[in-house]
Amino acid sequence: MAAPCGSRERSLCARVPPMLTDLYHFTMAYAYWSAGRHREPAVFELFFRENPFGGGFSLFSGLHDCLLFLRNFRFTEEDVDYLRSVLPPATDPAFFQFLREMDCSGVTLRAVPEATVVFARVPLIEVAGPLAVVQLLETSLLCLVNYASLVCSNAARFRLAAGPDRKLLELGLRRAQGPDGGLTASRYTHIGGFDMTSNVQAGFLFGIPVAGTIAHSYVTSFSSLEEVWPQTLRPADGEQDPVDLIPLTKGILGRLCELLRAEPAKIHEGELAAFLSYAIAYPGNFLPVIDSYSVSCSGLLNFCAVAIALNELGHRARGVRLDSGDLCRQSLEVRRVFKLCAEHFSVPMFESLIIVGTNNISEQSMVELNKKENEIDTVGVGTHLVTCTKQPSLGCVYKLVEVRGNPRMKFSEDPEKSTVPGKKAVYRLLDSEGQPQLDLLCLSEEPPPQPGQTLGCFPLGQEARLAVTPAQVTCLRQEVFAKGQITQPLCSDAECRDKVQRSIQNLHPRHKRLQEPEPYTVALSEKIHTLIAEIRRGTSANSSFLVAN
Template sequence: MPLDSAFLLAADEADGVGSTSRPGPDGGLSASKYSYIGGFDYTSNILAGKLYGIPVRGTVAHSFIMSFRSLEEVQPRVLSPLEGGEPVDLPSLAESWLQRVCELLGTPSDKPNRGELAAFVSYAIAFPQDFQGLLDTYCVMRSGLPNFCAVALALHQLGYRAIGVRLDSGNLIQQSKETRRVLRACGAHFQVPWFGSIPIAVSNDISERSVEDFVREGSEIDMVGVGTNLVTCPLQPSLGCVYKLVEVNGSPCLKFTEEEEKMTIPGIKAIYRLYDAAGHPFMDLMALENEPSPSVGQELAVHILGRRGEATKIRPSAVKPLHRMYLRDGQVCEELPSLQEVRSHAQASLNLLSPVHRQLRDPQPYPVAVTEKLHLLLIELQNASQ
């Protein structure tokens, strides 16, 4: 399937005006920022684009399309060709193209909804170089797709190129295949070579499982809009983050609890990422700040968190320090990276992960370990607490 790396983030829905609940007063902004860092390409949240410089993409809302009843409502009506010349009445041109498209597809010309056609035409006049059609307000095959093709071909006649379509309900995989077939048929019949490769975007409760299905079943989807399953947390409604002390006046301290996952790791620490011979990170290692850095090729005894028993012997092929000091005594001591720099760093780090850690089903847990010295300090403070 042609699904590439382009993921359209939707803070609500892909059109940015849905009703999905969002955690916190700035849920859409936070989702846009951190999803962009994590690998999403765009946001539909206009304010996030303005504040953070994230590229903004999206289509019109269903409510926009439903607000039109006929072509007579389109104002303004004319559009000048891209290369200049006399303005053209776009509603009339689109209507004539609709007749030709319906004839090609074997669809009765009275089936496409004229209010939908009017909405597409109005949008195309306002954004002739960014025209993208939302196809499922009424019926994709009988109305949305013929109307889109008519307007897109009218724009092509004036020198413009439509940038895509969006599907937002029903069987997205099957509809993407049917949509691609129609786009290719129009492109071939009307001799518009680029028409068959118009990008197809989908939305409607997209999840990781949905994307996996898109790939497995060979869909024709190029872009996905993710909203509800990104901005809300159906399986984990809250994330507990609590401030804890690890050292007071030079003395390491420990929160001791019967719940091992809530136990803190004492002392001021340095953190290292260890890489194998293939260049994949295989472990993150915490050490006390005053310990020497792990050495490449040198055997090292470590204790993996969550595992009991003897130390594990490792031999890293590369070592990268992770901890950097940006704030000291409440002051910024190093220039903070830009959002784009953070995003690039996050993507580079993710791309280095081994496939066994990245697979969607049954991924291998990524281990975090402590040095022998830090492990002994932890045991010492545990015994003192008991």
């Protein structure tokens, strides 16, 4: 059960009003408006300049939120009153009437579908519409795409590092950059490949499976068995009388100490009390953290005793969580003890207990964990996942490429900040294996590349011309918003999640390896290449205006 879609849309609109943008968009919109240019058709492109985390790819996310934002884009009277108070006094009052009436009915978006594998420098969204309106959208769209894509890509890398089978649990809310950072992280890490989240509100809003174990505070809140109340538990079949768990568990614990040659004096009574109390409340959901005092001397023994006792009453414990120290080494020891117990106490379900590991897991430690022998079934990841410590921002930009049908280009003092002019079509060329081979940026009026036909192009950042013969060609972007409406059905988050995995699976290993991937080629058509050369020449030639007058 999750919140209905309408409430998600309302929640988004409350979090992302049209005022969540930079002031200069309003002053520029005013300058366009007062020059009568505000309705000129303009085209902006949204893209990022480098794949995140030193990787070879990224995942594009946040588009659906952009579409909901556009559909609801209207300034309130309160917004306009505030703007009137901060814009320069010279602002013509009629401009505020223009803002009051503004919406996105004149805006058209062409975009790569949500949750697609993408590469640096490929324009992910093309925003076309009245100059003043599309200028005002810039920061909000960037804000919605930047972090969603970053954290989804981060999750996909954690999934690659963890392998396909291990369960991944996101638990980063407490360390996220603000409450909504936590919510966005839960949603997009699930799409990126995580199985579950600890974040209840994310489960509520987005239908993500929620999960959790037991905290240290619960364990340390108990100090003796006298605090266990009730002490009895009814067997699972529900027909027999409740059984007093304390003597039963203590008896098992005594036998366990003999079996494992453990010192009874090192076993923490409060921890046993906590485990018993929790197990009596939730006999089918017993998965405690076992490192509050010492895993091998206390936590593991207490867990096994309670789990065996539960088993005798027909209940099944679920497993344990390790939260400190060498997780791999401890997991091996835990599994060894589980197997011993399975045999010695004739509890075959002990073979299927799960071991959860949590302890400040980073991508690197996930990679290492995967290389080492271990018995961890589920890994919980928080800080490094949600805050993207390795690179906490994607750096998407939003650049003007055309006005009134004329291509536009920025040069900049830093050559890599130059833009690629013109309204474009973007094609993904696939090789004979069906794997992406090259993304080609063409001018929109160019005919699409044809499968089997060789074409010349210019890889970005290189001088040399490249000849390429695609086996298949797909048009990477589609119209997703026009005339104020969303024009494509929005996939569910579950569909997006599937798409991410299929999309990554289809990528050549050389591009998706986590360390030093081979760069994927993004190239310009010959026409764009020529256009850039013309604009560069034009720049130094067009300035006769000074001399001529």
